[in-house]
Amino acid sequence: MTWKHLCAAAKLEEGEPLGFKLGEQRVALYKVGDEVFATDDVCSHAFALLSSGFLEGHVIECPLHGAMFDVRSGKCRSSTYKDITTFPVEIRDGEVYVCLDGGAALEPASGSVVGAKP
Numbered sequence: 001m002t003w004k005h006l007c008a009a010a011k012l013e014e015g016e017p018l019g020f021k022l023g024e025q026r027v028a029l030y031k032v033g034d035e036v037f038a039t040d041d042v043c044s045h046a047f048a049l050l051s052s053g054f055l056e057g058h059v060i061e062c063p064l065h066g067a068m069f070d071v072r073s074g075k076c077r078s079s080t081y082k083d084i085t086t087f088p089v090e091i092r093d094g095e096v097y098v099c100l101d102g103g104a105a106l107e108p109a110s111g112s113v114v115g116a117k118p
Contacts, residue, residue: 001088001099001101002099002100002101003090003097003098003099004022004097004098004099004100005095005096005097006020006022006027006029006038006096006097006098007020007029007095007096008094008095008096009036009091009094009095009096010094012029012031012036012096013031014031014032014033015031015032015055015056016031016055017029017030017050017051017052017053017055017060018030018051019041019049019050019051019052020041022100025040025100026040026041026042026049027039027040027041027087027098027100028040028041028049028050028051028060029051029089029096029098030055030058030060030071032055032057032058032071036089036091036096037058037071037072037086037089038086038087038088038089038098039060039069039071039074039084039085039086039087040074040084040085040086040087042084043062043064043065043067043081043084044067044076044081044082044083044084045062045065045067045080045081045082046064046065048062048063048064048065049063050062050063050069050084055071058070058071058072059071059077065081067080067081069083069084071086072086073086074086087099087100
């Protein structure tokens with residue numbers, strides 16, 4: 001598995017999604033309580049950045065379509081849209097890393113730390 005550094009954990013604020021572009025892949029980070037989650041940053045319906053959306057608890061709402069996704073699992077809250085990909089997250093020495101090749105639509109890669117605490 002290849003882990004990619006995204007940012008310092010201190011840069012994340014509760015309820016404020018943060019988007020990143022790693023090559024062709026867009027990733028959104030979410031801090032909920034003491035946990036950090038990572039998903040695909042693009043809505044499954046059409047191109048809209050979820051990191052520009054509204055985070056309430058563990059649910060991110062697309063700013064364009066209103067689709068709602070659970071950041072823990074990527075599961076869409078309605079059957080109208082497809083689920084989004086989630087990525088394993090690790091916090092190492094105060095820095096956030098994600099594993100892009102370990103992403104899954106609903107299940108994290110084995111042995112990964114999803115919802116890592118900063």
